[in-house]
Amino acid sequence: xxxxxxxxxxxxxxxxxxxxxxxxxxxxxxxxxxxxxxxxxxxxxxxxxxxxxxxxxxxxxxxxxxxxxxxxxxxxxxxxxxxxxxxxxxxxxxxxxxxxxxxxxxxxxxxxxxxxxxxxxxxxxxxxxxxxxxxxxxxxxxxxxxxxxxxxxxxxxxxxxxxxxxxxxxxxxxxxxxxxxxxxxxxxxxxxxxxxxxxxxxxxxxxxxxxxxxxxxxxxxxxxxxxxxxxxxxxxxxxxxxxxxxxxxxxxxxxxxxxxxxxxxxxxxxxxxxxxxxxxxxxxxxxxxxxxxxxxxxxxxxxxxxxxxxxxxxx
Numbered sequence: 001x002x003x004x005x006x007x008x009x010x011x012x013x014x015x016x017x018x019x020x021x022x023x024x025x026x027x028x029x030x031x032x033x034x035x036x037x038x039x040x041x042x043x044x045x046x047x048x049x050x051x052x053x054x055x056x057x058x059x060x061x062x063x064x065x066x067x068x069x070x071x072x073x074x075x076x077x078x079x080x081x082x083x084x085x086x087x088x089x090x091x092x093x094x095x096x097x098x099x100x101x102x103x104x105x106x107x108x109x110x111x112x113x114x115x116x117x118x119x120x121x122x123x124x125x126x127x128x129x130x131x132x133x134x135x136x137x138x139x140x141x142x143x144x145x146x147x148x149x150x151x152x153x154x155x156x157x158x159x160x161x162x163x164x165x166x167x168x169x170x171x172x173x174x175x176x177x178x179x180x181x182x183x184x185x186x187x188x189x190x191x192x193x194x195x196x197x198x199x200x201x202x203x204x205x206x207x208x209x210x211x212x213x214x215x216x217x218x219x220x221x222x223x224x225x226x227x228x229x230x231x232x233x234x235x236x237x238x239x240x241x242x243x244x245x246x247x248x249x250x251x252x253x254x255x256x257x258x259x260x261x262x263x264x265x266x267x268x269x270x271x272x273x274x275x276x277x278x279x280x281x282x283x284x285x286x287x288x289x290x291x292x293x294x295x296x297x298x299x300x301x302x303x304x305x306x307x308x309x310x311x312x313x314x315x
Contacts, residue, residue: 005037007203008196009068013043014050016253017062019271019304020207020237020245026271026285027234027297028205029068034292040199041074044192046185048078062254065264067285075199077191084186087194087224088179091149096223097179099136099145100128123175124148144183148176149190149220156215161232161294163208168215177216193217197226208233209244232294235301237274250306252313262313270312274302280312 009025011017017025032039041063045051060074091097107122128136128145136145151170160166168174179190186194196204211233221228237245245251252260257267265282273280276296277288 003036003038005032005035005203006040006200007032007037007205008040008042008199008201009063009070010042010044010192010195011059012047012050013045013052013055013059014047015055016255017059018246018253019251019267019309022066022254022267023237023271023274024205024207024234025063025066025068026268027275029285030277030288030292031203031205031232031294033289035203037203038071039069040072040201041070042195042199043074043076044188045076045078046191051078058255062258065254065258067264067268075195077195080191080195080198081186083198084191084194087190088147088186090224091179091220092147094223097147097149098129098176099131099140100124100148100176100178101131101136101139101143101145102127123173124177126176129176146178146182147180149179149216149223150176151216151219152222156218158214158218158228158231160211160214161230162234162297162299163211166211166214168212170215170219174216179220189213189216190220193220193224193226196229197221197224201229202227203232204229205232205234207236207244209236235298237304238301239304240306245304251304251309257313260314266313270309274298274304 007028009028011021011025029039043056043059045056088097102124104121106127107124131139139145151174153169153171155167155169157165157167177189178187180186214231214233218228239245239251257264263282265284268285268288269278269280269282272278272283272288276298277291
């Protein structure tokens with residue numbers, strides 16, 4: 001019987017891929033292949049100010065160097081704006097969104113705005129919710145509005161394949177959140193939900209910094225009548241500063257490894273060692289497929305020491 005597993009890797013072409021990107025890409029690829037499923041590539045290039053064609057080309061070359069194969073051609077978010085707009089209009093027609101004219105600084109200054117999830121900023125206090133159509137139109141003449149989604153009240157619960165049961169009251173903890181920015185570009189939350197459904201994604205593996213985003217995405221799926229994927233949020237690689245690993249941490253980008261002719265098996269082995277899938281020695285991604293299981297992955301964040309990484313990769 002054919003597998004129903006379809007996963008994806010969805011990088012943004014705003015910089016060179018680093019070890020944290022490779023970590024998520026390899027684990028997502030292994031999960032899909034271990035289940036006999038498909039693995040797709042999506043280029044999240046809605047940030048037109050930072051996304052550049054040369055970075056997309058480098059990204060594709062880096063993934064090829066890693067040895068990851070994808071099923072079908074990559075999709076590009078920048079070419080799917082009409083699809084996002086249609087989904088937004090569906091939300092608008094059902095009364096689940098409303099225009100918001102507040103600036104970030106105005107929201108931050110609001111006395112009644114406790115902090116929500118780190119990715120969302122202060123919880124929106126609902127300032128524009130009660131505006132009349134005339135008042136909203138008047139304000140729109142000086143500043144185009146963003147549009148906020150009104151989540152249903154009560155807990156949203158799902159079972160994460162790594163962390164187990166996760167519960168969040170989106171209305172109480174996050175509040176009304178943006179789905180369309182004031183420049184007409186869809187938010188991450190809306191775009192990712194529409195993209196996953198449009199491409200038939202059934203399983204999403206990503207860093208656990210996005211765990212708290214998932215209830216918002218589930219609510220959008222419900223509002224749009226879309227299927228909800230299975231989720232697995234893996235621990236992050238952390239730099240010496242205790243923050244999510246990035247190029248600034250002193251570890252090499254994948255492009256640097258390619259340029260210096262480092263065997264990719266060294267990097268794959270390093271990642272596999274952190275994941276508890278192998279002993280840390282050189283290995284190919286194909287060799288890891290038979291023994292891959294999500295329950296073998298660590299649950300805690302993984303500190304990365306740049307000097308040790310460089311010794312392993314450049315020895």
